[in-house]
Amino acid sequence: MKLYEQVASTVKDRIDLGYYHEGDKLPSVRGLSQEHGVSISTVQEAYGLLMDDGVIESRPKSGYYVLKHQEIPELPATSSPVPEPLVVAQWQKLKHIIEEYHNQVSTKLSLALPDTETATLKPLIRLITELSRTETSRILNYESAVGSAELCHQIARLAVDSGCRLHPDEIIITIGCQEALSCSLRAVTEPGDIVVVDSPSFFGSVQAIKINGVKALEIPTHPETGISLEALEMAFEQWPIRAVLLTPTNNNPLGYSMPDKHKIRLLALLKRYDIPLIEDDIYGDLNYTLPRPRTIKSFDTEGRVILCSSFSKSVAPGLRIGWVAPGRYREHIMMVKYLSSLSTPPLTQMALAEFIAQGYYEKHLRKMRINYQRDRDAVIGWLKRDMPEGTRISYPQGGYLLWVELPNEIDTNELDRRARLESISIAPGTLFSASGKYKNFMRISCVNSANPAIEKAITTLGRLCKEMQAQIPLAEPV
Amino acid sequence: MKLYEQVASTVKDRIDLGYYHEGDKLPSVRGLSQEHGVSISTVQEAYGLLMDDGVIESRPKSGYYVLKHQEIPELPATSSPVPEPLVVAQWQKLKHIIEEYHNQVSTKLSLALPDTETATLKPLIRLITELSRTETSRILNYESAVGSAELCHQIARLAVDSGCRLHPDEIIITIGCQEALSCSLRAVTEPGDIVVVDSPSFFGSVQAIKINGVKALEIPTHPETGISLEALEMAFEQWPIRAVLLTPTNNNPLGYSMPDKHKIRLLALLKRYDIPLIEDDIYGDLNYTLPRPRTIKSFDTEGRVILCSSFSKSVAPGLRIGWVAPGRYREHIMMVKYLSSLSTPPLTQMALAEFIAQGYYEKHLRKMRINYQRDRDAVIGWLKRDMPEGTRISYPQGGYLLWVELPNEIDTNELDRRARLESISIAPGTLFSASGKYKNFMRISCVNSANPAIEKAITTLGRLCKEMQAQIPLAEPV
Numbered sequence: 011m012k013l014y015e016q017v018a019s020t021v022k023d024r025i026d027l028g029y030y031h032e033g034d035k036l037p038s039v040r041g042l043s044q045e046h047g048v049s050i051s052t053v054q055e056a057y058g059l060l061m062d063d064g065v066i067e068s069r070p071k072s073g074y075y076v077l078k079h080q081e082i083p084e085l086p087a088t089s090s091p092v093p094e095p096l097v098v099a100q101w102q103k104l105k106h107i108i109e110e111y112h113n114q115v116s117t118k119l120s121l122a123l124p125d126t127e128t129a130t131l132k133p134l135i136r137l138i139t140e141l142s143r144t145e146t147s148r149i150l151n152y153e154s155a156v157g158s159a160e161l162c163h164q165i166a167r168l169a170v171d172s173g174c175r176l177h178p179d180e181i182i183i184t185i186g187c188q189e190a191l192s193c194s195l196r197a198v199t200e201p202g203d204i205v206v207v208d209s210p211s212f213f214g215s216v217q218a219i220k221i222n223g224v225k226a227l228e229i230p231t232h233p234e235t236g237i238s239l240e241a242l243e244m245a246f247e248q249w250p251i252r253a254v255l256l257t258p259t260n261n262n263p264l265g266y267s268m269p270d271k272h273k274i275r276l277l278a279l280l281k282r283y284d285i286p287l288i289e290d291d292i293y294g295d296l297n298y299t300l301p302r303p304r305t306i307k308s309f310d311t312e313g314r315v316i317l318c319s320s321f322s323k324s325v326a327p328g329l330r331i332g333w334v335a336p337g338r339y340r341e342h343i344m345m346v347k348y349l350s351s352l353s354t355p356p357l358t359q360m361a362l363a364e365f366i367a368q369g370y371y372e373k374h375l376r377k378m379r380i381n382y383q384r385d386r387d388a389v390i391g392w393l394k395r396d397m398p399e400g401t402r403i404s405y406p407q408g409g410y411l412l413w414v415e416l417p418n419e420i421d422t423n424e425l426d427r428r429a430r431l432e433s434i435s436i437a438p439g440t441l442f443s444a445s446g447k448y449k450n451f452m453r454i455s456c457v458n459s460a461n462p463a464i465e466k467a468i469t470t471l472g473r474l475c476k477e478m479q480a481q482i483p484l485a486e487p488v
Numbered sequence: 489m490k491l492y493e494q495v496a497s498t499v500k501d502r503i504d505l506g507y508y509h510e511g512d513k514l515p516s517v518r519g520l521s522q523e524h525g526v527s528i529s530t531v532q533e534a535y536g537l538l539m540d541d542g543v544i545e546s547r548p549k550s551g552y553y554v555l556k557h558q559e560i561p562e563l564p565a566t567s568s569p570v571p572e573p574l575v576v577a578q579w580q581k582l583k584h585i586i587e588e589y590h591n592q593v594s595t596k597l598s599l600a601l602p603d604t605e606t607a608t609l610k611p612l613i614r615l616i617t618e619l620s621r622t623e624t625s626r627i628l629n630y631e632s633a634v635g636s637a638e639l640c641h642q643i644a645r646l647a648v649d650s651g652c653r654l655h656p657d658e659i660i661i662t663i664g665c666q667e668a669l670s671c672s673l674r675a676v677t678e679p680g681d682i683v684v685v686d687s688p689s690f691f692g693s694v695q696a697i698k699i700n701g702v703k704a705l706e707i708p709t710h711p712e713t714g715i716s717l718e719a720l721e722m723a724f725e726q727w728p729i730r731a732v733l734l735t736p737t738n739n740n741p742l743g744y745s746m747p748d749k750h751k752i753r754l755l756a757l758l759k760r761y762d763i764p765l766i767e768d769d770i771y772g773d774l775n776y777t778l779p780r781p782r783t784i785k786s787f788d789t790e791g792r793v794i795l796c797s798s799f800s801k802s803v804a805p806g807l808r809i810g811w812v813a814p815g816r817y818r819e820h821i822m823m824v825k826y827l828s829s830l831s832t833p834p835l836t837q838m839a840l841a842e843f844i845a846q847g848y849y850e851k852h853l854r855k856m857r858i859n860y861q862r863d864r865d866a867v868i869g870w871l872k873r874d875m876p877e878g879t880r881i882s883y884p885q886g887g888y889l890l891w892v893e894l895p896n897e898i899d900t901n902e903l904d905r906r907a908r909l910e911s912i913s914i915a916p917g918t919l920f921s922a923s924g925k926y927k928n929f930m931r932i933s934c935v936n937s938a939n940p941a942i943e944k945a946i947t948t949l950g951r952l953c954k955e956m957q958a959q960i961p962l963a964e965p966v
């Protein structure tokens with residue numbers, strides 16, 4: 011450990027131990043330098059590191075302060091979905107999303123898009139440009155069906171951060187996480203089967219279940235600890251469950267991360283009932299603090315967990331690069347992937363592998379973690395200020411999505427309709443349930459809260475909610 | 489029409505009418521210039537055009553000749569597959585192909601890879617490089633789920649060449665033709681259904697049928713005219729067929745193109761029995777002569793035909809860009825595509841759209857058509873010379889694949905095994921059947937016959953066949 015890292019670590023420990031609280035002023039640079047007998051510049055480096063890590067902030071002409079996070083907002087209650095396997099509800103709303111993706115809305119709070127304007131992605135663009143010139147023969151031809159060897163290698167290397175020991179040969183590259191999920195579902199289920207999901211749940215998974223002719227059984231889910239293991243065990247007793255599909259870390263949309271001991275208990279349950287788990291870890295690397303939470307896969311010794319992820323949220327969705335570590339289902343999933351799309355485009359695979367190998371991915375993540383945590387805090391603050399009494403908000407520890415429970419009388423489909431007239435979109439809650447629940451919930455993205463349009467959009471949403479509560483009819487479009 | 493085009497057209501007519509035969513010497517430039525009262529350079533331009541079109545050739549110090557093509561080889565007989573719906577045979581062989589894609593074989597006659605070294609693809613690379621620099625925000629984000637508007641526009645424009653009137657909104661971009669086929673199959677079938685295919689048939693389709701839990705019914709297929717309509721009608725009478733899946737133009741592997749009147753009759757049959765057609769047109773644009781054959785879709789007034797294609801064979805497979813014109817199944821296929829992979833990567837879509845818009849695609853195709861026809865002729869010549877007595881060879885009018893029937897006693901799985909020891913691979917016939925038929929058939933690629941390795945490989949294959957006929961055992965690898 012370098013000297014400045016030692017100093018930073020000491021300061022961090024003191025914060026963690028409660029010697030300094032959020033918002034407290036820290037010792038001056040000179041003071042700390044004297045205390046530790048180190049140079050001024052070493053202390054400056056130490057404070058710089060803590061700023062990079064999102065632990066402290068510097069206030070001009072005043073000094074360094076412990077960064078203040080939002081107080082935990084009032085969380086939504088544990089969900090209570092329909093306790094029966096269901097054919098997932100019609101996808102009219104989703105169709106709307108698909109077709110309207112490129113519509114005229116200017117503030118799309120509805121979409122889960124990461125920050126792709128950040129300077130930390132410049133090296134990626136440079137790599138794509140360079141490789142497009144130098145690797146022409148490779149980028150024009152089919153890549154290996156399982157994916158580029160370099161990229162599999164880098165992904166295996168990164169997996170260590172989530173406590174997971176993966177061999178590059180255990181990884182199959184896919185077209186985003188969606189293809190990983192879709193192939194995994196197809197490999198382990200047959201029409202008529204029942205799959206367990208958390209509730210609310212990412213619509214791409216729930217609808218993929220539907221399209222496979224499989225039923226979804228939604229399990230009550232807590233906004234901090236995730237799926238209820240008691241309810242899950244009851245479900246295993248009661249129904250012939252074929253598989254479980256979860257996003258256990260920095261969940262979309264609810265924001266929970268299952269504690270490790272829940273992850274371990276879940277795995278034991280799965281073993282007892284001999285059921286595979288499809289684990290979606292797409293937001294795992296965007297955890298605000300390090301080390302990031304472990305995947306359930308990292309506890310799995312039997313190849314029972316199919317780990318799916320992608321770089322769509324941590325880097326850029328336009329790359330369309332995801333992956334699956336399919337455990338004991340490798341042969342079948344490889345086959346389904348091959349017959350879905352033969353292979354994944356080579357250019358972006360190569361560029362991403364280099365981006366990771368050269369350390370740019372970690373630099374980028376470090377910046378994004380800080381930004382997204384600030385975005386979360388800012389948007390939660392505005393929601394508390396502008397939304398009607400009784401609003402509850404999730405408090406994710408990673409990623410950039412908030413799940414907002416509005417007063418009962420507010421139908422978010424209607425809210426979305428009204429918001430779109432003001433060029434704002436939200437993701438209505440019903441998208442996230444098999445049974446069309448969550449009528450008074452919405453999911454919004456906090457990315458890029460520094461853009462004044464975001465604060466303005468929240469204020470507008472607050473006004474619209476209050477108009478709806480006062481039953482003011484929507485003005486007819488002219 | 490320009491003057492030189494008129495002259496070229498007159499010469500072409502005379503060839504077509506039989507005034508000149510293949511290999512005949514054509515009038516001298518001076519002679520033709522006098523006959524038509526045009527300048528020497530106009531005639532030179534006219535001959536240049538006919539050379540570009542692969543109609544004539546110039547022999548140094550001798551003059552211009554009508555290009556000589558191979559005499560039609562002895563064709564394989566009409567196939568007689570098992571007349572029952574079958575669960576497609578195990579995919580061990582295909583797994584082998586997937587996993588061994590990047591193995592050490594140096595002459596991969598087994599793979600259907602186009603020529604990607606040609607100078608006519610340079611503009612595409614340039615466009616990718618440029619767009620990666622200038623369109624960063626777009627290439628990092630999700631493209632519309634149905635695909636880039638520009639590319640859909642270009643595809644609709646090109647469809648006119650196959651007699652088809654398509655609106656850009658009728659097109660959905662996919663990850664190669666494989667995703668188009670896979671989504672179409674998933675949209676129109678359910679497990680337990682029966683789908684009709686030609687026989688032999690592209691393994692990617694047959695295995696996609698299998699993985700959907702659907703049975704395949706193979707129909708006898710003629711090497712020039714394609715699927716037997718009589719047999720098809722009988723099948724429609726006898727079985728509850730859910731869909732038909734065919735590659736009716738420049739078929740892989742058999743090389744047939746259904747005559748227009750067959751295409752029309754097929755459509756009438758489909759209408760009578762109310763069955764949808766999945767039409768795979770991936771080799772359609774590589775027809776050697778213009779105008780290219782019409783798609784069955786072009787005769788369809790009911791939205792019954794789902795047209796699938798890609799630029800994997802006509803441009804480059806590494807782009808992974810295909811498309812589907814889903815007719816009346818649009819909504820369902822759009823949904824399946826969305827849930828398979830959300831959307832197709834934007835960079836290559838944009839580059840390809842520009843490549844087509846700027847006329848490079850047509851230039852490239854013109855060159856490829858000539859090259860592939862020459863490749864076909866060269867490889868057929870070598871096969872006739874080197875392969876055992878009784879060998880039969882397909883005679884495609886487009887594309888670059890040959891289907892070769894070897895004497896009965898030659899098992900091409902064994903031939904492939906022996907060939908790989910000499911660093912050559914072939915695609916064994918059993919890959920192309922649901923029931924493991926075609927044991928003594930192989931599919932080989934003719935691309936780049938100018939490379940001496942190809943001729944050498946054919947000679948080696950001939951020797952190996954004769955060794956197998958003489959029952960010379962394979963030397964044990966050391």
Ligand SMILES: Cc1ncc(COP(=O)(O)O)c(C=O)c1O
Pocket residue numbers: 122185186187188189212214257262290292319320321322323327331332829830
């Ligand atoms: C939880 C979750 N899983 C999967 C996906 C699909 O991601 P990709 O773009 O990598 O296919 C998303 C995208 O929104 C997501 O939120």
Ligand SMILES: Cc1ncc(COP(=O)(O)O)c(C=O)c1O
Pocket residue numbers: 351352600663664665666667690692735740768770797798799800801805809810
């Ligand atoms: C007849 C046929 N259809 C579809 C495909 C799949 O092509 P793509 O690479 O566009 O997915 C192939 C590739 O070999 C093919 O030959």
